[in-house]
Amino acid sequence: MKAAWKLRKYLSPYIFFAILAPSMMILEVVMDLVQPTILQKIIDNGIANGDEKYIMSMFALMILAAFLGLIGGIGCSTYATKTAVNFATDIRQELYETITRFSERNKDHFTLGKLITNLTMDVETLQRAIIMLLKVFVRGPLMFIGAIIFVYITARELFSVLLYVVPLLAISVIVLTQLTGKFFRKVQEAVDIMNTKVQENLAGIRVIKAFNRKTYQMKQFLEVNGLLTKRNITAEQVVAVLMPLTALIVNMGLVYALWIGAIKVDNNTLEVGVILAFINYLMMIMNGLMSSSNVLIQIARAIPSAERIVTVLEEPNDILNPAEPMKTKLRGEVEFKNVSFSYTKQGEPVLKNISFQAKAGETIGIIGMTGSGKSTMMKLLPRIFDVDEGEVLIDRQPIQNYDLQILRQSIGYAPQKAALFSMSIEENLKYGKSDANVNEINVALEASCAAEFVEKLSEQEQHVLTQGATNLSGGQKQRLAMARSFIRKPAILILDDTTSAVDAISEKKIQQAITTNFPNSTKFIVSSKVSSIKNADQILVIDDGHLIASGTHDDLLKSCEHYKEIVETQVEKGGVLND
Structure with a gap:
């Protein structure tokens, strides 16, 4: 309940609707409650005495009550819906914004x-x-309490029946509601597991097909789906018990009331209209309890959801903006001082005591074996992660001192896996610069060698990409990802193995464009190919998270056996070193 209470602030803007909805429901309930009493009066006073005028006036009063109840019901539904939908929309928006601010x-x-x-x-x-x-x-408790009061006022002779029926109904509802809450919490955990499995399988569908593992994945999904089914059935079975159980208790009460009523009518101590009114009120009591129990069951389902939502909203972010951030323009001088990093605080470090300097405008090549930590180094610059030990400095200031927005706006980052969105090519490029004009878009496409395939598309820059850009090849996606980083004209440009699926001729053109278009940008080029970083001002050789050597291509050929081995291996395999 604490979690639900914490979410009350999202209800505050709609408090007027939240008050108006139950107020309208009170009108409907009151009108429903008076109708059995009016019916009793019609039977005992009108029909019994043959008074047609009285009957018609009471009948008109009943119609008026029904009409007013209709207005109350419609009003309640309208304002309750407005309140709930807006409440949910605001929470969903806040959740989305929180998740987008999350670190990895x-x-x-x-x-x-x-x-x-x-x-x-x-x-x-x-x-x-x-x-x-x-x-x-609102309706349930009011109907329940109101019906009891009306029974006491209009059918006091049968009130003793409620002393047995009401406690049994209340105990049943409370016990089953508590059980329902426990079972539905387990249902939601099973939904999490299934969603994770579906997301993982859809993301890797090509791998599944390529390795012919469809049957294996179907078996895995069958297991998580079976777990969800089992938990759902258990939870719904508990809910299903409630209706027949309450109906049994109420029917027993009806039989008991009819038995007592028949005796009293036979003794002329009770009128028939009172029995009919009592039956109506008893049904109202049951309906009031049933509707209240349905709400309690829904609340029992909602409490775990509220707890999970609050947990996400209150999750402390690893990457925070400083209290007084620096908002100066970056020049691009970068320094790593004894930097160590691991993805899990207790895990093996991925980077170990890395130190180097890069002057503004220099080109830095980074090479090493797969899994050596090259890409991880680059993720530290835009603060996708923060270091565990040491410091990363830009323009001689720790990057934690800079305003996050300014820091990231000053960096053009093309990640190892080209992430494009299901929108037009132009909109994807404008992720790099939202106000980019046509000329800037064309220059970025030319520089990345993407213009040659974009121009062939029927809609060119307006061509819409599918989810995951599956309507493009790997090389085309890489070139668009580079164009998106180029369009920003950043102080620091990071190309993380972005030419692995690009042919040698296009790669050479891209390298020339980078040299021409970004003379003042500090350029980090991560690659497994020597041809991509041969002409860099400084090459960093990474092995198992260690910086084992740095220098120019010629210097490393003389001083670093590991680098020399990489070069010789690529030459033996037919690799060509660009001039």
């Missing part, structure tokens, strides 16, 4: 499947709970 460590802590569940199922569960809380939870 934060995201790994929750898993993508769980975060997707938070944004969809958990928020939807809260929305349903708010609607039911404003509509049904």
